[in-house]
Amino acid sequence: MSSLFLSIVMGTLFGSGVYLLLRGNVARVLLGILLISHAVNLALFVAPEVGPRHAPIISTQASTLPEATTADPLPQALILTAIVIGFGVLAFLLVLVQQAYRAVGSDSMAALTEEYPKVEYPKVEYLKVEDLTLRDGTSPNIVERCK
Amino acid sequence: MNPLAAAPLILPLLATILCLLAWRAPFIQRLVSVASSVALTVLGLFLMRSTADGAVLVLQVSAWIAPFGITLAIDQLSAFFALATGAVSLIALTYSFADVSPELERRGFYPLFNALLFGVNGAFCTGDLFNMYVWFEVLLMSSFVLMTIEGSKKQLRAGITYVLINLLSSTCFLIALGLLYAQLGTLNIAHLTLRVAELSSAGQAAPLIPVGMLLCVAFSIKAALFPFFFWLPGTYPTPMPAITALFAGLLTKVGVYALLRVLGMVLAPLADNFSSFLLWMALLSMGTGALGALASHSARRALAFSIISGVGLSVAGLALGSAESLGAAVFYSFQSMVVTSGLFLIVGAIRAKTGSDDLQSGSGVFISAPLLAALFLIAALSLAGVPPFPGFIGKLLVLQSALESASTLTTVVVVVSGMLSLFAVANLWSELIWKPRVAVDGTNLSKTTQPLGKARIIGLALSALAFLTLVINSNDLVTRALATGAALVEPKQYISAVLPFGAPSARQVRDAANNPTGRIYIHKE
Numbered sequence: 001m002s003s004l005f006l007s008i009v010m011g012t013l014f015g016s017g018v019y020l021l022l023r024g025n026v027a028r029v030l031l032g033i034l035l036i037s038h039a040v041n042l043a044l045f046v047a048p049e050v051g052p053r054h055a056p057i058i059s060t061q062a063s064t065l066p067e068a069t070t071a072d073p074l075p076q077a078l079i080l081t082a083i084v085i086g087f088g089v090l091a092f093l094l095v096l097v098q099q100a101y102r103a104v105g106s107d108s109m110a111a112l113t114e115e116y117p118k119v120e121y122p123k124v125e126y127l128k129v130e131d132l133t134l135r136d137g138t139s140p141n142i143v144e145r146c147k
Numbered sequence: 148m149n150p151l152a153a154a155p156l157i158l159p160l161l162a163t164i165l166c167l168l169a170w171r172a173p174f175i176q177r178l179v180s181v182a183s184s185v186a187l188t189v190l191g192l193f194l195m196r197s198t199a200d201g202a203v204l205v206l207q208v209s210a211w212i213a214p215f216g217i218t219l220a221i222d223q224l225s226a227f228f229a230l231a232t233g234a235v236s237l238i239a240l241t242y243s244f245a246d247v248s249p250e251l252e253r254r255g256f257y258p259l260f261n262a263l264l265f266g267v268n269g270a271f272c273t274g275d276l277f278n279m280y281v282w283f284e285v286l287l288m289s290s291f292v293l294m295t296i297e298g299s300k301k302q303l304r305a306g307i308t309y310v311l312i313n314l315l316s317s318t319c320f321l322i323a324l325g326l327l328y329a330q331l332g333t334l335n336i337a338h339l340t341l342r343v344a345e346l347s348s349a350g351q352a353a354p355l356i357p358v359g360m361l362l363c364v365a366f367s368i369k370a371a372l373f374p375f376f377f378w379l380p381g382t383y384p385t386p387m388p389a390i391t392a393l394f395a396g397l398l399t400k401v402g403v404y405a406l407l408r409v410l411g412m413v414l415a416p417l418a419d420n421f422s423s424f425l426l427w428m429a430l431l432s433m434g435t436g437a438l439g440a441l442a443s444h445s446a447r448r449a450l451a452f453s454i455i456s457g458v459g460l461s462v463a464g465l466a467l468g469s470a471e472s473l474g475a476a477v478f479y480s481f482q483s484m485v486v487t488s489g490l491f492l493i494v495g496a497i498r499a500k501t502g503s504d505d506l507q508s509g510s511g512v513f514i515s516a517p518l519l520a521a522l523f524l525i526a527a528l529s530l531a532g533v534p535p536f537p538g539f540i541g542k543l544l545v546l547q548s549a550l551e552s553a554s555t556l557t558t559v560v561v562v563v564s565g566m567l568s569l570f571a572v573a574n575l576w577s578e579l580i581w582k583p584r585v586a587v588d589g590t591n592l593s594k595t596t597q598p599l600g601k602a603r604i605i606g607l608a609l610s611a612l613a614f615l616t617l618v619i620n621s622n623d624l625v626t627r628a629l630a631t632g633a634a635l636v637e638p639k640q641y642i643s644a645v646l647p648f649g650a651p652s653a654r655q656v657r658d659a660a661n662n663p664t665g666r667i668y669i670h671k672e
Contacts, residue, residue: 015333026307029311033311033314036318040321040322040325041319042327043270043321043322043325043537044321044324044325044328046325046329047325047326047327047328047329048328074328075325075328078277078328079325081277081281082280082321087282087312088288089284089287089288089291089314089317091293092179092288092292092310093307093310093311093314096291096295096303096306096307096310096435097307098297099295099299099303099543100304100306100307103303104300104303104304112304112307113304113307113308114304114381
């Protein structure tokens with residue numbers, strides 16, 4: 001029952017995370033990443049059977065752990081590691097996004113991740129009639145000739 | 148138990164710590180980094196020697212027996228990649244002295260460099276999948292910072308794409324790990340291999356197929372395989388040449404290593420479900436890589452596309468699934484680590500010398516630095532797969548196994564993409580190297596060059612030396628690679644080295660209170 005509930009929560013988190021990830025605004029993308037990482041932590045959490053269990057501590061007389069009633073400690077260690085790593089990466093990402101925002105001046109993902117090449121047209125300099133010289137060294141005075 | 152299995156991790160970790168301690172003394176940082184890289188290369192050679200007979204060096208961290216603790220295991224595959232890591236790091240490091248400004252040193256270039264190697268070697272040497280995830284994050288974190296360390300607008304932009312795509316890949320990996328643990332109750336690679344083989348012989352392995360697909364996606368993003376390659380050409384060329392060379396040599400190959408280890412060994416009994424899918428991805432990457440290289444307007448971008456093509460060839464070897472084809476994949480990845488990183492350095496040197504690697508304007512390097520041009524030609528021909536260079540041998544091996552498995556499509560794609568990449572190399576040669584550099588006003592700039600500087604020359608010389616060693620030893624290396632492929636297909640030695648008493652059953656776990664260390668031991672019975 002509890003694992004069904006957790007699965008639904010997980011699915012909602014994944015869905016909302018992916019939705020946010022596909023938005024064009026960088027803050028939403030970050031929130032999407034955050035939600036997805038929570039969903040993944042939950043996925044690790046439900047890896048073993050979830051429910052009220054004993055701590056996995058063995059008694060002095062026993063030789064084995066009663067599997068049916070003890071919790072599996074490993075996924076919790078995995079989640080803890082994943083949380084710490086996710087936190088670190090997210091912190092770096094936040095700083096990176098802020099730096100990029102400062103440099104680019106926009107919070108749209110398109111502007112933050114892609115550079116649209118600026119088209120520069122070559123500067124054309126038109127010749128002026130006054131600058132021309134004829135073969136004999138004189139300048140062509142068109143106005144005079146027209147007269 | 149062999150403490151040597153931790154050495155590839157401890158060396159760069161120690162170097163990172165020493166570099167951090169010597170924060171204000173860049174000279175000491177440089178010295179420590181060089182010493183660590185040299186030691187890593189020597190260690191790589193030593194590991195190659197000590198795993199030559201198929202031995203697996205195993206260290207169970209703090210004596211927790213597998214699969215309860217963290218296992219470090221170095222087999223032939225790990226040794227191959229660890230050696231290439233050492234060599235590539237040394238080459239990139241010496242070259243980087245030319246480009247790393249005091250400002251970058253103050254921002255912690257050397258500690259990050261060593262931390263990256265720490266993560267890469269960790270991923271190659273670990274015997275536990277969750278641990279591999281952690282190493283991935285260690286190396287990614289350093290690579291994130293290294294990519295954006297100069298802080299230019301272009302790098303920040305590339306950095307965001309790079310970080311986001313890698314976060315997605317890590318997410319896929321982590322979900323897959325959760326599912327894997329839920330189904331098999333272990334994440335130790337040797338134990339997983341055993342359990343998957345058990346389940347598949349009992350015909351119950353079907354639920355593992357989606358997990359395999361997820362892992363495949365996660366590693367393909369890292370390795371830049373066909374549908375997931377789009378982040379690479381935009382991001383890899385942005386940092387300085389030494390960092391690009393390091394990334395090109397190591398990071399995509401970490402993905403290839405993970406694919407080889409997980410799909411080639413752990414999930415090998417389920418290979419039929421993945422191989423056609425993986426083969427298509429590989430063939431399409433080869434095609435797109437070669438075409439992209441042809442269409443690129445700068446040499447760096449063309450090389451970035453050629454990485455994708457190379458990864459495609461390695462993965463085609465994996466997808467064909469025989470011992471020979473896996474061996475071919477190992478050899479091809481190994482040689483391409485050295486060759487690709489060298490090519491990026493050469494193009495970096497061309498840019499430093501002539502100020503351009505643009506195919507339109509040309510560099511005229513053939514006139515100003517014929518030796519550099521020759522170096523470029525040799526490495527590029529190896530990349531294109533022209534005999535007698537190692538790239539050719541790798542392609543030939545893949546081609547042979549494609550013919551053996553009667554896969555006509557693979558054969559055709561390998562040959563055609565090989566021709567296309569030769570064409571791309573010829574294009575680079577004529578447009579970048581041969582063409583004189585002409586300014587807008589028509590003056591020939593070919594003779595106006597900057598001196599290369601000692602660091603670049605030493606870096607390139609080391610790269611050439613590594614290449615030469617590769618060529619001379621290619622026969623031995625191919626034999627070793629084929630043995631590695633056979634060991635991946637039949638991982639008995641790996642499993643028995645990591646789990647000397649077999650997979651533990653609950654009955655074998657003895658009462659922890661009876662032994663003074665409080666650790667769990669397993670009866671040898």
